[in-house]
Amino acid sequence: MDSLEKMTNRSEQKSRKFLKSLTQKQPQELLLVMGTGVSAAAAPGIPALRSWRGCLEAVLEAAEQLEVLHPGDVARFRRKVGKDRDLLVVAHDLIRKMSPRTGDTKPNFFQDCLMEVFDGLERHIQNPLVLQSVLSLMERGTMVLTTNYDNLLEIFGQQQNKPMESLDLKDKTKVLQWARGHVKYGVLHIHGLYTDPCGVVLDPSGYKDVTQDPEVMEVLQNLYRTKSFLFVGCGETLRDQIFQALFLYSVPDKVGLEHYMLVLKEGEDQFFKHQADMLLHGVKVVSFGASFDHFPGYVRDLAAQICRQRSPDADRVDSTTSLGNACQGCAKRKLEENGTEVSKQLRPSGLRHDTGYSDHPRDLLLNTSARLG
Secondary structure, three states: OOHHHHHHHHHHHHHOOOOHHHHOOOHHHEEEEEOHHHHHHHOOOOHHHOOHHHHHHHHHHHHHHHOOOOHHHHHHHHHHHHHOOOHHHHHHHHHHHOOOOOOOOOOOHHHHHHHHHOOOHHHHOOOOHHHHHHHHHHHOOOEEEEOOOOOHHHHHHHHOOOOOEEEEOOOHHHHHHHHOOOOOOEEEEOOOOOOOOOOOOOOHHHHHHHHOOHHHHHHHHHHHHHOEEEEEOOOOHHHOHHHHHHHHOOOOOHHHOOEEEEEEOOOHHHHHHHHHHHHOOOEEEEEEEOOHHHHHHHHHHHHHHHHOOOOOOHHHOOOOOHHHHHOHHHHHHHHHHOOOOOOOOOOOOOEOOOOOOEOOHHHHHHHHHHHHO
């Protein structure tokens, strides 16, 4: 084995190290924030899912094909997408341009373009490893919100017979239920969802009813104080105006918080500077590797470690409940360690007797990995 290969292997091994302060968290202590990287990993064949830039380029192409934007405006926005750094501002301007002159964003052609871009999403899921990992955490109590317009996670979850729900900030009742942990399979889309004709929002003014509601804001900001946010597939989320309005502006003492962000390590100096800067916001930046190819496997392994954490209440949970079923393997091992014979009736909760296939979260991860390998 030559020195270059040894260095590569050492780098890959290093990328598989996890912070114990993260892996020792209970799943219900986490709130997972999904960015475009999650969708890009699941459906790499759709350029619009890879980044904000890719999404805007696809929207402009759709606008040109549908003839809902003047050719001169298409060219102007293409130049802005190519050179501007703050693409959220570009997206906001594009939505305004494709909306009524009254300034209201409802109705608008931007949503029609998104529907064109994301048509037939379910046919494009090629690598569900990250989606399955997120779903396994949700099964154990992790909450999920996203800045993405797409509903790939919900589509995949429904395929696994999970009662997935897509939520947006305009439904106060649902938002409060979700924030209080009562919508187990709910995914909160803070920018809206492409399937909602009036749900696409990019700046806080679109959610003024939410940001000016003390009850909603207190519940949402309490999440940032009491949960550990795990940013997965995110880039500029902390610069996102809506995310800032919901979680950052009124939360003091950010250094005392403990959140986590998985990032691509593109360069030593850039990575460690970013790491130091984000600590000021209470965010620990962790590299999943020097290549995006490492991302799905890293998320899978991280989720598997977190899912192995035993709930403090596990001993008091009846095995007939859903949580009891999830912890039944732990109970079986404990009985064996104490020298107690385990009844044959104590089967793994996820085993389907007709097929021998297990739907336990840990086994689903392994089965998915095996099929993809």
